[in-house]
Amino acid sequence: MINALFGRRRMLAATALFFAGAITLPVAAVAQDRAPYQGLKQTVAVDTFQATESVGGAVTADGMTALLIQALVRDGRFVVIEGAGASEASAIVRGVVTKYEAAAGGSSLSIGGGLGSLLGGRAGTRSQRAVMEISLRLVNTSTGQVVSTSSAQGSASSRTSDAGLVNTWSGATVGGEMFRATPIGQAGEDAIMRAVDQIAAGMRNVPWSAVVVDASETGVYLNAGADRNVQAGLTLSVWRPGRTLTDPRTGEVLDVEMARIGQVRVESVRDRLSIASVVEGEIPLRGDVLKAD
Structure with missing residues (x-):
């Protein structure tokens, strides 16, 4: 059985x-x-x-x-x-x-x-x-x-x-x-x-960008690293956000004014973070936007 x-x-x-x-x-x-x-x-x-x-x-x-x-x-x-x-x-x-x-x-x-x-x-x-x-x-x-x-x-x-x-x-x-x-x-x-x-x-119609996490005279820290294929030697323009322009009727964001303030070069890369040095212009602030040249 x-x-x-x-x-x-x-x-x-x-x-x-x-x-x-x-x-x-x-x-x-x-x-x-x-x-x-x-x-x-x-x-x-x-x-x-x-x-x-x-x-x-x-x-x-x-x-x-x-x-x-x-x-x-x-x-x-x-x-x-x-x-x-x-x-x-x-x-x-x-x-x-x-x-x-x-x-x-x-x-x-x-x-x-x-x-x-x-x-x-x-x-x-x-x-x-x-x-x-x-x-x-x-x-x-x-x-x-x-x-x-x-x-x-x-x-x-x-x-x-x-x-x-x-x-x-x-x-x-x-x-x-x-x-x-x-x-x-x-x-x-x-x-x-x-x-x-x-x-x-x-x-392709959306520019690649990253954001400054922190910055000082010793380095600029970006919120993008090996996870986004960032490599040492990459140069990025630094842009500072200005006024946000919105439609008064709908509240829709129409544009954000951006001012270019300088350029940085990536020196070292970690998994989700990169450290860059200032090549041109002033030291960036936390929240500044980085765009590929």
Whole structure:
């Protein structure tokens, strides 16, 4: 009897693995392999996607936000800032899910008896095709202006296990997957991979910048280091923020007056910090902005 019990457990485990394999979806297409990015990395933040109930609601919004953050980090051209520091990013990406078809087409197959009887229910598979379209806005956080807009559509087809497949012997459900492993999640990831290059193109309209953390006659400390590909010898112009010009009707920031006060050269680099010396002009103040020459 013990042998039969263990044999049954092994069969159930193998069945779970079989269906887990069946629901594994093809990985979304990624950009061609390229050498590690050597340029200065821009800082970006990602706002939570907008997604109405008709396009999946909060589940889609949270899932797409996470996928976009992961894609930007993997890309290597950006430093993604989250939490309280997000307001210090050079730009923020705002996305909207504009189209959502979780089952644009497909077919199904059910298996009765045998394996289905052992699992206490109907075992089955179905083929699904999902489509998602997103719209993105890239906003310069210094000015509040939209510097670029883009859109992308993704699709995914997969063979998935029947959601109703239940193992009544152990009480466990086989086939539960998180957002990314669903057809619509894969379609969303496909759309995001297509949008990353568009985001990079839009960031060309946002000047690279860092901020002075502290400064004295012995050195100028910047809030950018190896994490943003800063290297010794880099020269940066120093700019001091002046008046902030806002629209009196909407409160929108239209521009910030900036005065160039000098230049510094990076002498040493740490993980998230660099130390520079003054090449020209006065010693910077905490909060002064540094821009690549």
